[in-house]
Amino acid sequence: MKDRMFCKVLSNVEIAKDIHKLEIERIDGFGEIKPGQFLHIKCGGEGLLLRRPISISYIEKDRIGLIIRRAGKGTKLLCDKKVGETLDVLGPLGNGFSIDDEVEKVIVIGGGIGTAPLLELVKSLKGKDIAVLLGYRDEPYLVDDFEQWVKGVKVATEDGSFGYKGYVTDLLEEEIKNNRVDIIYACGPEIMLKKVQDICNRYKKKSQLSIEERMACGVGACLVCTCKVKAEEKGVKYVRTCKDGPVFWGDEVMFHE
Amino acid sequence: MKDRMFCKVLSNVEIAKDIHKLEIERIDGFGEIKPGQFLHIKCGGEGLLLRRPISISYIEKDRIGLIIRRAGKGTKLLCDKKVGETLDVLGPLGNGFSIDDEVEKVIVIGGGIGTAPLLELVKSLKGKDIAVLLGYRDEPYLVDDFEQWVKGVKVATEDGSFGYKGYVTDLLEEEIKNNRVDIIYACGPEIMLKKVQDICNRYKKKSQLSIEERMACGVGACLVCTCKVKAEEKGVKYVRTCKDGPVFWGDEVMFHE
Amino acid sequence: MNKIDMSVDLNGLKLKNPITVASGTFGFGREYAEYVDLNKIGGIMVKGLTLEERQGNPMPRVVETPMGMLNSVGLQNPGVEYFIKNELPYLKQYDTKVIANINGNTIEDYCKMAEILSNTSVDALEMNISCPNVKEGGVAFGTDPDMVYKVTKQVRENCNKFLIVKLSPNVSDIKEIGMAAEKGGADCISLINTLIGMGIDIEKQKPILARGIGGLSGPAVKPVAVRMVYEVSKVVDIPVIGMGGIMDYADAVEFFLAGAGAISIGTANFINPRVSMEILKGLEDYLQRKGYSSIKELIGQLKF
């Protein structure tokens, strides 16, 4: 039987303003982990009831790396965890990215904290021709980590403080236009994912999008995290972001409004 | 204007099973402190809303000593505080013991965690003839601290593991019977205080009892901590344990049922 | 250590232990089967069913509140026929009671569902007359004693199954509602469903839930739930299944003392998927420590 796990924090470094890299023990209970899966973490703290979904950013033999943005009360508590403290963790949860061995040329595109899960994906795509496009509002992070696996990572910042000035989806369009591409993997804010979907539609490219939705159970039981996807028969199907996602095929996701 | 204060934990030692001695910074905000006063402390932790009343056990130039029994969720969190962590504290609150300079011969009697506030009391009674009687279920604590100020502290334990086997109130009766006594100061569980009241009634001795009641505000505004006391006119008066107490004259307190 | 007898008999519905899991918080059991041996749960209230498939409410459907959560799922479910065909057989593999939570917009809806389910292997029906997340019917039924009586009576006449009526806490006098359900022929009452609440995003200046309001559950509501279980179990002769904010065995004991013949665990499953088993163990230890030999000895034993 699966159970929640209690894992020690092995390190905690602020890698950019309000962005922490937290490494936790990889204990046996985790079993096999696929890139794109997430952990559901209890943050503690006054009045906070629910767990918080946090992507697995990278996996090493003895540890799991998480990249956490100080967003609200829960993630603040996570960012403040000290080495040696224990986290109450459920997971790995979700489906993860599908990787097709046939595929040769891949684009990996991430926006902001959405860059986090792409790191393990890039590691497991080793051997393929990968273009990595990373977008940030201002201060970039994780770029060196990606560079370790793929040379020539391209960075966009909205304020132009680093790399291309503008949206990372501009880089995507250029990349698609100018190169043969088999599949695009994307994770980031909804507005970015919509643009990725648009671009992929226009260029008739396959894509996988990792989406975000508020969650309660994280295991598929409560139906608060439903996502609308296109379905053959009825036109539309309601699936669970936590269990059937968070990664969906780009041509099926139907974004809100 | 008064305000809550944020004080660093300077030390935390488990002095007996589930009994911690916690020293916190004595910052300027505390102002003057009288023995018998208490602090109202926010413990943090999931879902815990209210502060917890904890007596000031002793005062030093730069620090305040608290003796805390791991009772429920809140005191558990306090006992687990690490040196360097910060406590959110309101106080000093309550009236404290009244000390009459005329008085010569004094008995100080404490039961269990009720021994804590008596330590500062004993310090401030210096010069008088003081008998200290301390009662515990089993393992005694703080005895050495009292011995620093008063020689010949008498200890009772219910299981006889240390000192007199039986109730500390037995020692009180003996002490009153055999010696001249001007006043008795007592703090401990209600059952003990009732016995002290009885004995003092029988021997016609003045006493001051420090009582416990569940609290919310701690400052006298919410009236959840009412204590019944005898009043001249109407026979009975409802006073606030937090503000008008926690120390009352032994002949006025009317214990529940 | 003597084994404690954990079985309860709820007016004919026999549970191996008094721990059930609350409707809408445990799906159709599949998702939690990885975490809990379903054979060890007293009963499973499945996700709320309707006659036809429902897609539920738009997103977002959840807000965290202080020690609670608001949900606005809106009864997303595949419909009763799908349930019977595709989910019931799965659940019936396990040695646990399967309780179908039924929801309607009209009395006829409830009756039709009751009829349909009468011919299946479900062990009991839980008639939810209290869901705050559907527009018609739903909550209206649950707040008017006459309606509660009427819908209960008609459903009672249309089905041969053990009938639990699930009450809404959003009422002035829960005792009245409980008595109306009993008079209508309910075999058992379950309560509480969620309180109605709202949460606002102060940056966007709009409600967090797409539908504005939602149902409040979790520890925040426990004091209200315990009070209602106490009040209702005093005035009815049928058993009460208590729920609302149960997170650990101590919470569960409060409900049993207050009069619950069984309990249901909802939101807590989301925080700790194995919580039902931990509560079962904690209860056994408590009973042992207090010198009881069966859970039945605890029920309604509040000294007051």
Place this chain on the structure above:
Amino acid sequence: MNKIDMSVDLNGLKLKNPITVASGTFGFGREYAEYVDLNKIGGIMVKGLTLEERQGNPMPRVVETPMGMLNSVGLQNPGVEYFIKNELPYLKQYDTKVIANINGNTIEDYCKMAEILSNTSVDALEMNISCPNVKEGGVAFGTDPDMVYKVTKQVRENCNKFLIVKLSPNVSDIKEIGMAAEKGGADCISLINTLIGMGIDIEKQKPILARGIGGLSGPAVKPVAVRMVYEVSKVVDIPVIGMGGIMDYADAVEFFLAGAGAISIGTANFINPRVSMEILKGLEDYLQRKGYSSIKELIGQLKF
């Protein structure tokens, strides 16, 4: 930084700022005067008064619950005459509105108190028809729209003061109750009072509160309170003073967006005696940040 206009005009009752402190949580102001300059508070609802002195309920009177508390004070107070003689003059030293919270067992009680207070310098009456902690009257008034109308109307006829009616959340339809109060002649509505709850000591196997049940307040109830403020302010034309679990400026903003013309801070005072001032500051900063020049621009601005 331009100064934000924090004043509000509640249907004639002018407050320098919309922060009031809730009845029963701020005594008669004296205790908190050490912590807060009372001149800086918009209004003070004093501890609930009755015609005669009341000793209140037996101990214990408080239970902590998950992010909430139950109280069972039972309207301990020195009586209205004592208040007028000994507490009102103290409060009137300050430049803040003094609002007398009145409580009765019968309509006559309310009317008599209203009459007595009409000839004093109190700025407004807050008629509490919702206290769960007294045996007769009290909560019964607050749950029946006809009674609410009747008691409001009669009190209205017996007093010349600004009349606030304080509603109980323990009702099936708060809108009905709010409309009844308006129809009866209330100048303003305040809500919510406490939800009714119970907490049990599982070791002693008895309720923690001597009277068994008590009133639930604090963050736990906030979602219910926000929802009710929203519902009522939609259906009445008189202003609503919102309260229930407000702990910080963000909570306060939720109530203003939902439609509250002012707010009241209760339980939070116990945790942080200076919380009212921190909320005032936080609100000003929020308004500034959002580009408003007055608090009035925020009220009822929920996009929904």
